[in-house]
Amino acid sequence: MVQAYGADTGNGRAEPQRTGPGSRLQGLRDRWTRWTRDPGSWRRGIVLALCAVLITLVMLWHSDIPNTIGNLGSLIETFLPWIGLFIPLLLILGLVRRSATALIALVLPVAVWLNGFGGLLTDKSGSGGDLTVATHNVNAGNPDPTGTARQVAGSGADVIALEELPSGKVSTYEAALAARYPYHSVQGTVGLWSKYPLSGTRPVDIKMGWTRAMRSTVKTPQGEVAVYVAHLPSVRIKLHAGFTANQRDDSVDALGEAIADEQLDRVVLLGDLNGTMNDRALKAVTSQMRSTQGAAGDGFGFSWPASFPMARIDQIMVRGVEPMSSWTLPATDSDHLPIAARVEL
Numbered sequence: 001m002v003q004a005y006g007a008d009t010g011n012g013r014a015e016p017q018r019t020g021p022g023s024r025l026q027g028l029r030d031r032w033t034r035w036t037r038d039p040g041s042w043r044r045g046i047v048l049a050l051c052a053v054l055i056t057l058v059m060l061w062h063s064d065i066p067n068t069i070g071n072l073g074s075l076i077e078t079f080l081p082w083i084g085l086f087i088p089l090l091l092i093l094g095l096v097r098r099s100a101t102a103l104i105a106l107v108l109p110v111a112v113w114l115n116g117f118g119g120l121l122t123d124k125s126g127s128g129g130d131l132t133v134a135t136h137n138v139n140a141g142n143p144d145p146t147g148t149a150r151q152v153a154g155s156g157a158d159v160i161a162l163e164e165l166p167s168g169k170v171s172t173y174e175a176a177l178a179a180r181y182p183y184h185s186v187q188g189t190v191g192l193w194s195k196y197p198l199s200g201t202r203p204v205d206i207k208m209g210w211t212r213a214m215r216s217t218v219k220t221p222q223g224e225v226a227v228y229v230a231h232l233p234s235v236r237i238k239l240h241a242g243f244t245a246n247q248r249d250d251s252v253d254a255l256g257e258a259i260a261d262e263q264l265d266r267v268v269l270l271g272d273l274n275g276t277m278n279d280r281a282l283k284a285v286t287s288q289m290r291s292t293q294g295a296a297g298d299g300f301g302f303s304w305p306a307s308f309p310m311a312r313i314d315q316i317m318v319r320g321v322e323p324m325s326s327w328t329l330p331a332t333d334s335d336h337l338p339i340a341a342r343v344e345l
Contacts, residue, residue: 198219213230232273
């Protein structure tokens with residue numbers, strides 16, 4: 001506590017004024033009281049209050065925003081957590097305007113954002129687990145495939161999935177991973193490397209005209225696990241066409257059908273899905289599988305773009321197994337971050 005001396009009380013002694021957290025809080029209370037007693041503070045900031053209500057409605061009913069025009073709903077859902085950035089902006093503007101109405105209205109978006117994404121701010125990872133898996137879109141133009149492969153292998157993963165493998169560099173990745181992973185299969189532009197035997201390996205048709213998905217059975221010491229690797233079509237934002245995601249949406253439906261038909265109880269999906277868990281277009285998959293990041297991650301786990309991650313479009317999803325921890329790995333020479341998870345079988 002710090003003492004400061006104020007006005008003379010008349011007896012020749014200045015009355016000490018106390019400053020500190022308690023006095024600052026009291027000062028805020030006094031200021032708020034003055035604002036609320038001022039009729040103008042309730043009339044000012046109506047537009048700011050309406051903006052707070054608007055972003056609340058977007059977060060609550062984003063699934064009702066139609067995709068008929070430029071896939072607008074899916075675009076908003078891809079970056080849905082970032083809508084929370086409007087909250088501090090509205091707070092600052094409300095303080096500048098000295099608007100009690102605007103500040104009170106902010107309670108709505110704060111409550112909704114915390115309800116939807118507050119759980120991702122905490123560390124839900126636990127210890128234990130039987131199997132560590134990792135996935136990485138290595139980028140076809142990666143200038144250092146050997147270093148990228150070894151860096152992902154350095155995570156200690158038992159099973160690694162790689163996407164966007166150019167045919168001319170497959171042998172380079174195979175050579176870099178051969179010592180740690182004696183079992184592997186490459187199907188089209190996706191591949192799976194494992195410390196445990198693989199069987200039943202086959203491509204999965206996701207309606208693209210060439211192979212960008214596969215399925216294999218990994219025979220772990222705890223039993224068999226069906227592992228799917230997928231690289232769904234890319235999406236783009238174009239002024240004349242909006243969010244071009246139609247081809248991806250068709251592919252995710254096909255992938256969802258393949259996973260639904262899977263006979264094994266324990267299933268792991270690894271890959272670049274070019275979409276987030278919030279995106280309704282991925283419902284064919286997300287409705288039947290859990291995200292390891294949402295269940296056992298630390299933070300949002302954004303994976304793209306690597307230079308400034310804004311969305312988690314690379315996914316590790318499970319069915320019939322329990323996620324124990326999930327995390328992003330250090331950047332490689334790809335434009336995606338690799339991600340990993342540990343699950344209990």
